Amino acid sequence: MTTREKSHDDDRDTDPNDKEKRRITKTQPWVWGAMALFVILTYVTMPDPLQPRRGESPSTLHVFYYGWLTAIFTGLGAIPLAFAPNLASYWVGLSNGMLRCNV
Numbered sequence: 001m002t003t004r005e006k007s008h009d010d011d012r013d014t015d016p017n018d019k020e021k022r023r024i025t026k027t028q029p030w031v032w033g034a035m036a037l038f039v040i041l042t043y044v045t046m047p048d049p050l051q052p053r054r055g056e057s058p059s060t061l062h063v064f065y066y067g068w069l070t071a072i073f074t075g076l077g078a079i080p081l082a083f084a085p086n087l088a089s090y091w092v093g094l095s096n097g098m099l100r101c102n103v
Contacts, residue, residue, distance in 0.1 A: 042068065 045068065047061045058066075081087065 038072065042072065 045061065045065050047059065047065055052058045052062060
């Protein structure tokens with residue numbers, strides 16, 4: 001076994017019955033409620049106008065809303081990981097490095 005193969009052994013499934021353990025489960029009702037709450041909060045807190053008028057500084061509501069949108073879209077960016085539960089540690093490390101480069 002080569003070094004490359006040894007480094008990826010941890011990323012492979014060793015249990016042949018692992019597929020039986022990973023059943024698709026129904027989404028819990030509280031998750032749908034939390035998503036509805038996020039949508040409502042996003043709509044209700046939207047400042048009017050969306051950008052401060054010329055010459056005015058942003059209000060506290062503007063700052064909150066922009067931060068809120070940043071948090072929401074950061075969470076949405078993690079959704080693809082739900083479709084790749086057995087992602088190799090190499091790719092996780094690479095994506096972590098890419099995120100750090102953008103900061």
